[in-house]
Amino acid sequence: MSFFKRWSGSRIAPAVRLELRRSQYRAFLQQVPLLYAVLIVNTVTVAITHFGVAPVYLSVYAPALLCLFCIGRVAVWLHSRRRMLSDEALARRLRTMVWMIAGIGTAFVAWALSLYPYGDAYARSHVAFYMAMTVIGCIFCLMHMRFAALLLTTIVIVPFALFFASTHNPVLVAIAVNVLLVAVVMVLILLIYYRDFRNLVESQIQLRAKHAETQRLSDDNFRLANLDALTGLPNRRRFFADLDQHLVPLQGQARAPGSLAIGVVDLDGFKRINDLYGHAFGDRVLIETGRRFAAQVTPQLSVARIGGDEFGLIVVGATAYRQLLDLGDRLCGAIERPYALPEGSARLSTSIGFANFPEAGETTTQLVERAYYALHFAQSHRRGGTVIFSPEHETQIRHLSRIEECLRRADYEREISLHFQPIYDTALREIMAFEALARWTSPELGVVAPSVFVPVAERCDLIHALTEVLLRKALDAARNWPEVVRISFNLSARDLTSPGALDRVIRTTLASSVAPHRIDFEITETALIQDFGQARTALDALKKLGARISLDDFGTGFSSLNSVHRLPIDKVKVDGSFIAGIDREPTARAIVKSIVELCQNLGMTCVIEGVETRAQADALRELGATVMQGHLFGKPVAANQVFDTYVREPMRRVSRTSSSR
Incomplete structure (x- = not known):
């Protein structure tokens, strides 16, 4: 043998x-x-x-x-x-x-x-x-x-x-x-x-x-190339590949409404967690978020991480309106449970935008754009909820697209103008500053509200050129005012996070005849949330220039106390949403009182926006607030009317209003 x-x-x-x-x-x-x-x-x-x-x-x-x-x-x-x-x-x-x-x-x-x-x-x-x-x-x-x-x-x-x-x-x-x-x-x-x-x-x-080993390595590389290393979920590349794979057979057949939908999920408040606790803690939150999303995956639902704190959903089959809303509620509920981690605890909310095939679009690009639009609509109108793209949203998109088209062709020097609204010190009974407010009169569209065209300008990267023109016009107007009157100018979040745009702001400021110490640059908490580190660098540069920094819409963002504590803030502007019931609502009074006292303790100026009635002004003075802005003290007027309206005869109407108490 x-x-x-x-x-x-x-x-x-x-x-x-x-x-x-x-x-x-x-x-x-x-x-x-x-x-x-x-x-x-x-x-x-x-x-x-x-x-x-x-x-x-x-x-x-x-x-x-x-x-x-x-x-x-x-x-x-x-x-x-x-x-x-x-x-x-x-x-x-x-x-x-x-x-x-x-x-x-x-x-x-x-x-x-x-x-x-x-x-x-x-x-x-x-x-x-x-x-x-x-x-x-x-x-x-x-x-x-x-x-x-x-x-x-x-x-x-x-x-x-x-x-x-x-x-x-x-x-x-x-x-x-x-x-x-x-x-x-x-x-x-x-x-x-x-x-x-x-x-x-x-x-x-x-x-x-060797071929098997090569194939194994290729499979591993393919798997790694299609998986998010942090959460273990499919990544952006895999998400779009899977979406294309689902769309191709549907595009070659008769329309099949309700057969496919995609969703985009954003973690509301995640940037605040990163800023407060650091990126290591934020990574652990994302890992836990990925685990929670993975637990929701079914043959009909796949979840991928497509951005920092953004996740993509592909829903096959059950995509009726009510079913998508129920799915959104289930996903939001999973994320809103407290995150109990060794380093501490945190809570998040989730906004979700859905787009249905073929109602919202027939291509990958169309569906993704519509889903993002629904997400942004959810964040603007019902944060922490679910929005499904609808024909009304399509109408809004077309309207905004036309605004963008006109804005791209606009002659800023001729079409863009400024109005100025006074910021009044009730204790001194004098105007301490004017806030510059952008106005656009389009030859095709007529008057377009700044709440409409400014976001469009930010989205299509026209905001930098717009800011440069507006700042130059604002400073040209302010040079004719008394030296004690300041100019308050709003900067976009994109202006703060773009070094090139910030350089243009500084150059425009230095080229004017207005001393930098007379300028208040207003920023919103939204700008800080987008990139806190870059925003802080930009604000430090403006402070070195000699300008002052004002935090606008205080109380409506996600990082108010953190912003006040860590940034070179000189002035806080309390959002007008707290003022409507200040004379009759104890809760509103308590909130405003706390903010006023916080500013006093930190040596900051506290400006109250949206003051419309004498009753509101009286209630605010009782709480210790003295600097106010609103129609009670003056409506916005064109640049060529500021001198005659507010400077030549300084606030006679406002003085009478203040003394009538």
Whole structure:
């Protein structure tokens, strides 16, 4: 058995041995017809030359049985050549083949040598020729099965050489010697061929192993390229690939309303968490958010991280209006649960915008744009809720697109103007500053409110040019005012986060004849949230210039106390939404009182916006507020009217209003 294992290749590596067996088996199956054809043809020719010379059982019956056996083996080959064998069955089949070949070789040798005594010298020479040629042909057919070929060579050649050498016939002895030498050469060729065959199998195994490893690395790279490293969710690239994959079959068929929707999710307040607790804490919040979203994934819903704190949704099937709202409520509820982390706890809300195919759009770009529009609408009107893109939103988009188109073609110098509203100090009974308010009169659209065109300008990157023109016009107007009157100018979030835009603001300021200390730059908390670090750098630069910083819409953002504590703020403007019921609502009074006291403790000026009635002004003075802005103290007027309205006859109406108490 050890000899068989050695020569059958069982001592080589298991993987190589298994593949070698399969390769041997496949190669042998291809040679089976040729092997048995050689045996049958050669046997029939020898039987014919000995017919009538040798006994019938040797010239007819024995070769007939041997040929029928060969034909039977061919039939078995035809039946089993396409069968898949297990590893164990394959090993058994090969062992059976080896011993069967040994048996067949023994039978044919015995039959051939039994014919030798019959016939003349030619017939005897034919027997020798038959044995020599047959064994050579069989060796060629068994080149891939080394052990079987060597075993067959031994079974045939050794008896052949001994038998014909024992005849003492010089011709037959010479034939025996020649055949023996040829057999030795054949064996050497066999060994070399088998070595190359095995090396080829091993190289193929190694090549497949390398290919498998390459494929594994490729799959890993593909997986990593399509997964977000932080949350483990699919990333932006995978999101858009999956979206395209879902859209292609739908675009090629009849419309299928309600079959696909995409959503965009934004974590409201996440930037505040990053600013307050640091990015490491923010990353842990995102990891937990990803885990919560992953728990909501179903065959109909996939979730991907497509931005810093933005996630994309692909909803297949159940995309009816009510179903999307229910899904949005479920996702919002999952995110709004408190985040209990080792470093502390946090809470977030979530705004979601959905866009349905094909109502909202038929392409990836259209659906994504509509989903983002619905998200921004949710953040503006129902923060922490879900909005589904609707035809009304489409109308708004078209309107805003027309505004953008007109704004791009606008002549800022001619179409953009400024109005100024006074900021009044009720204690000193004098104007302390004017706030510059942008106005746009389009030749095509007419008067467009700043609440409409300023966001459009920010979105399409026109805000920087607009700011530069407005600031220059504001400073030109302010140079004619008394030195004690300041100019308050609003900066966009994009102005603060763009170093190039900030440089233009500084250059415009220095180029004017207005001293920087007379300028208040107003910023909103939204600007701070977008990029707190860059915003702080920008404010420090403006402070070094000599200007003062005012925090506008205080109390409506997400980082009020953090902004006041960490930024160089000189003035806080309380949003007018707190003032409407100040004279009758205790809660509003308490909030405003707290802000006024905070400013007093920090040495900041507190400006109250939106003061419309004397009752409101009286209530605010009782709370300690003295600096106010609103229609009670003066409406915005054009630049060429400021001097006559408020400077030449300084606030007679306001003074009478203040003294009437």
